[in-house]
Amino acid sequence: MAINYQNRLETLQKSLENQDIDVAMITSPANVFYYTGFNSDPHERFMGLIVDNRNQEYTLFVPALDEEIAADESIVKQVVPISDEENPFKKLKDTLGENITSFGLEMKSVSMYQHNQLVTHFPEASYVDIQPSINAQRLRKSESEMGYVQQAVDIIEKVLAEGIKKVKIGMTELELTAELEYLMKKYGAEGPSFSTTVLSGEKSALPHGSPSDRPFQKGDFLLIDMGVIRDGYCSDITRTFMIGEAADKQKEIYDIVLKSNQAGVKSVEAGVPVKTFDIEARNVINAHGYGKYFNNRVGHGLGIEVHEEPSIHEMNEDPAEQGMVFTIEPGIYIPGFGGVRIEDEVYINESGKVEVLTSFPRELQILGG
Known part of the structure; x- marks a missing residue:
């Protein structure tokens, strides 16, 4: 590469x-x-x-x-x-x-x-x-760069798959964070690409919250947002889980965010305005009445930096181009209740079509029961 x-x-x-x-x-x-x-x-x-x-x-x-x-x-x-x-x-x-x-x-x-x-x-x-x-x-990533990005994605998905096996009721957010960051190094990363985010229960409604000594409880959302650096290139993924059991409203919110994520991903192609990807994802959340609980952009570019161009927001009129790499990460964040975010990395290939670099399962998983 x-x-x-x-x-x-x-x-x-x-x-x-x-x-x-x-x-x-x-x-x-x-x-x-x-x-x-x-x-x-x-x-x-x-x-x-x-x-x-x-x-x-x-x-x-x-x-x-x-x-x-x-x-x-x-x-x-x-x-x-x-x-x-x-x-x-x-x-x-x-x-x-x-x-x-x-x-x-x-x-x-x-x-x-x-x-x-x-x-x-x-x-x-x-x-x-x-x-x-x-x-x-x-902005436009070369084939060599894509190899490095995919390598960073593959590592973080291994970390996530192994890390969630450790989750149990009573474990704290900081304890899981430590396990995840240990696995990053174990699997060959230079380190995290940003501060690892592990948020549970009502704290999952804080898009930029920090892990604390809050213990996991039955019925909690568990939001994990993390990435690694490998050979100078970054990855970034978010998945939201349930601990022990899921209530109907939690399942409903999760399903809406998943539909929003998929709508955003499916809309990605070269030539259309970048804002399209935000609007398509946001429309799903708005249609279900949760629009006021999603008040940030749907994604950002990444590569050498975990946040770089393009910015995927509803006012970005720039045309999407072959070679762009960015996230699609809609969420619903309800204060005092909790939040769900599902984040994937996508790439616009030589044919102008979308390739999804992240492959970790998106269906709701219940952990630590």
Whole structure:
């Protein structure tokens, strides 16, 4: 599953030329990885890929402690280390010189501090947002990327299948979370792609709730939302279960969410507006009178990041394209009662048709009885 980083860099360079950008600075770790193969979180230290269009050169600036691994992993072999006592922006200026009129930046990634440093060291430059060009390039996943995404999906589904065998009444949300995250590493993941969500009973109505020491009780919803990173690519899946038994209203809500999930998935194809997938899923929930309990978008893109383009919401007029990977994850969340979410990952293939990457069963399962 080899990835051609050189092609990616050349595509970016042409885009910068079309925008008359002299120099671009890429600081988002996800984008640095996308273009170089070097995957690292520098934390508070500076890391940046510099694309110099004046001489078609690429330079990777990294914290000094990462120099060796960057030189090994990055396709960009001109690696400049920055030690902790150095000012990275002075080092940038020493390397690039002063005759820069147009500087490309990812505006969402650049802090006010970084902006002030750039203005101080490159006072003649104007700044252009290159985030849209990068997003457009990353939007369509290659066959190699799909292999990595599928690998991450396969691992998380093994984790889920094995993890739910541990569920029993009296176990806490945090205890199950620990079991699941242990299994992630056991099955070859680098780690979770986001904070593992295990919510039970009334807490399952909190779409972004956190696991606690709440013990599982008979008749609880159990919502598990998790994913892993493997070889730099993410997965994300949600399934909702019942513990011990299911009441009629719980079954009814589950069935509506499942129908909504399937309607969303079935509507996916290239050429139609992205909003279609949200609307088709939402219409099912609205038709059953639960619309006010579903107040977030139906999905999001994923790949190197667990949340990236496209955003699957009812106002997104952009046409769906071949190569897009995203989630379909409708839910009904009733405060004080509980919630259900069923989340799948889908891909628009070369024929413009939907392929569902997740295969974990969607019918209601009762656990820990």
